[in-house]
Amino acid sequence: xxxxxxxxxxxxxxxxxxxxxxxxxxxxxxxxxxxxxxxxxxxxxxxxxxxxxxxxxxxxxxxxxxxxxxxxxxxxxxxxxxxxxxxxxxxxxxxxxxxxxxxxxxxxxxxxxxxxxxxxxxxxxxxxxxxxxxxxxxxxxxxxxxxxxxxxxxxxxxxxxxxxxxxxxxxxxxxxxxxxxxxxxxxxxx
Amino acid sequence: xxxxxxxxxxxxxxxxxxxxxxxxxxxxxxxxxxxxxxxxxxxxxxxxxxxxxxxxxxxxxxxxxxxxxxxxxxxxxxxxxxxxxxxxxxxxxxxxxxxxxxxxxxxxxxxxxxxxxxxxxxxxxxxxxxxxxxxxxxxxxxxxxxxxxxxxxxxxxxxxxxxxxxxxxxxxxxxxxxxxxxxxxxxxxxxxxxxxxxxxxxxxxxxxxxxxxxxxxxxxxxxxxxxxxxxxxxxxxxxxxxxxxxxxxxxxxxxxxxxxxxxxxxxxxxxxxxxxxxxxxxxxxxxxxxxxx
Numbered sequence: 065x066x067x068x069x070x071x072x073x074x075x076x077x078x079x080x081x082x083x084x085x086x087x088x089x090x091x092x093x094x095x096x097x098x099x100x101x102x103x104x105x106x107x108x109x110x111x112x113x114x115x116x117x118x119x120x121x122x123x124x125x126x127x128x129x130x131x132x133x134x135x136x137x138x139x140x141x142x143x144x145x146x147x148x149x150x151x152x153x154x155x156x157x158x159x160x161x162x163x164x165x166x167x168x169x170x171x172x173x174x175x176x177x178x179x180x181x182x183x184x185x186x187x188x189x190x191x192x193x194x195x196x197x198x199x200x201x202x203x204x205x206x207x208x209x210x211x212x213x214x215x216x217x218x219x220x221x222x223x224x225x226x227x228x229x230x231x232x233x234x235x236x237x238x239x240x241x242x243x244x245x246x247x248x249x250x251x252x253x254x
Numbered sequence: 255x256x257x258x259x260x261x262x263x264x265x266x267x268x269x270x271x272x273x274x275x276x277x278x279x280x281x282x283x284x285x286x287x288x289x290x291x292x293x294x295x296x297x298x299x300x301x302x303x304x305x306x307x308x309x310x311x312x313x314x315x316x317x318x319x320x321x322x323x324x325x326x327x328x329x330x331x332x333x334x335x336x337x338x339x340x341x342x343x344x345x346x347x348x349x350x351x352x353x354x355x356x357x358x359x360x361x362x363x364x365x366x367x368x369x370x371x372x373x374x375x376x377x378x379x380x381x382x383x384x385x386x387x388x389x390x391x392x393x394x395x396x397x398x399x400x401x402x403x404x405x406x407x408x409x410x411x412x413x414x415x416x417x418x419x420x421x422x423x424x425x426x427x428x429x430x431x432x433x434x435x436x437x438x439x440x441x442x443x444x445x446x447x448x449x450x451x452x453x454x455x456x457x458x459x460x461x462x463x464x465x466x467x468x469x470x471x472x473x474x475x476x477x478x479x480x481x482x483x484x485x486x487x488x489x490x491x492x493x494x495x496x497x498x499x500x501x502x503x504x505x506x507x508x509x510x511x512x513x514x515x516x517x518x519x520x521x522x523x524x525x526x527x528x529x530x531x532x533x534x535x536x537x538x539x540x541x542x543x544x545x546x547x
Contacts, residue, residue, distance in 0.1 A: 074476075075484050076473070078485075080476075086422075107457050110461060126413070141330070210341055230461070
């Protein structure tokens with residue numbers, strides 16, 4: 065169980081996490097439609113789904129944390145690490161996929177997993193942007209809690225929308241692709 | 255899009271560029287914590303001027319920088335301030351300790367005070383200072399130096415590799431993204447002037463090939479890293495890291511001063527002699543605000 069949580073930190077995982085982080089950063093800066101101040105309907109949210117599905121929760125978390133720091137540096141809004149940490153926590157929840165039996169690499173992703181995935185997304189957003197980010201914002205940046213809550217509510221809602229509406233089809237497509245590759249059956253020895 | 259890259263991939267020639275990675279990383283941390291610690295406009299202004307002086311000394315391409323500041327003014331300066339005004343018009347009073355109302359709506363629910371404007375301005379300026387420090391950092395450092403610098407402050411080297419690799423992959427992703435966008439336009443897909451729902455759908459259509467082409471590279475890169483025995487030993491040496499020069503030592507003394515000042519500020523002005531309100535405002539008298547300095 066712990067091994068599934070931490071993931072296997074070999075070279076392949078490291079490269080995948082790095083590319084995930086770069087994708088997250090690039091999509092956050094260029095691939096988003098702003099809906100509110102500091103928040104946007106961002107296609108970047110698809111990254112933790114893919115990284116989490118293939119490599120596990122902790123790689124997804126690192127990917128988002130690094131990716132968000134990167135986006136902060138190149139995006140033109142300054143360094144706000146409260147949101148980076150929030151996104152990291154969200155990545156952890158979204159990436160829980162292998163923990164409850166969804167095995168994309170072997171083509172296993174059923175309706176049951178889709179439901180758990182949706183619950184995880186909502187829960188992760190609630191914890192990351194309802195608790196972690198506002199607390200850190202209040203603690204380190206002492207901004208208005210009221211405004212922070214509204215911002216994180218908008219962020220959480222748009223994230224959940226992207227994670228569910230875009231994430232689920234992509235998960236089904238991915239698992240189907242992998243399933244068609246792994247349907248080799250060992251021939252019984254004669 | 256290419257116009258907006260600020261990342262350096264080759265080491266520059268000015269004195270700030272030539273500092274070693276460790277100095278740059280701890281310098282950035284020092285400035286960031288200094289920005290986090292305070293809302294005092296005077297300190298923000300000092301940090302902003304310091305960072306901009308640093309940026310100017312590197313003789314950068316000003317166009318993307320100007321674009322970033324313009325973007326910040328629109329998203330945070332205008333929209334953010336409007337939100338403060340609509341949601342918490344009383345924060346002028348709670349944050350600076352005084353209220354001089356000069357406009358009021360008919361119902362009396364919305365009102366503008368000079369202190370509220372000052373509060374919104376100070377909040378916005380905090381973002382400006384934060385952005386200028388980020389620009390200074392990103393302009394001065396190359397991905398390899400960043401990785402080396404992070405490693406020297408005891409970050410596990412695998413994380414450092416992730417950071418440097420992610421930085422290096424961004425131009426590739428931007429290029430792939432442009433390619434996909436161009437090929438979609440070639441096929442006659444309308445990308446501009448469409449409704450939000452349609453735009454979302456098109457983003458998804460572009461996303462799938464982008465994901466595929468990006469993650470297809472994983473195998474290649476990791477194989478070539480494995481072939482060069484990546485991750486076989488516990489530590490790693492860094493090609494781009496050089497021993498501290500005289501300039502580095504001067505910069506580190508300066509950074510130590512920032513840290514010392516920060517600790518002093520937090521201990522003294524936040525706990526021992528805490529002012530009554532969070533925001534210093536030039537026209538609020540000392541007796542109310544508690545800012546005797």
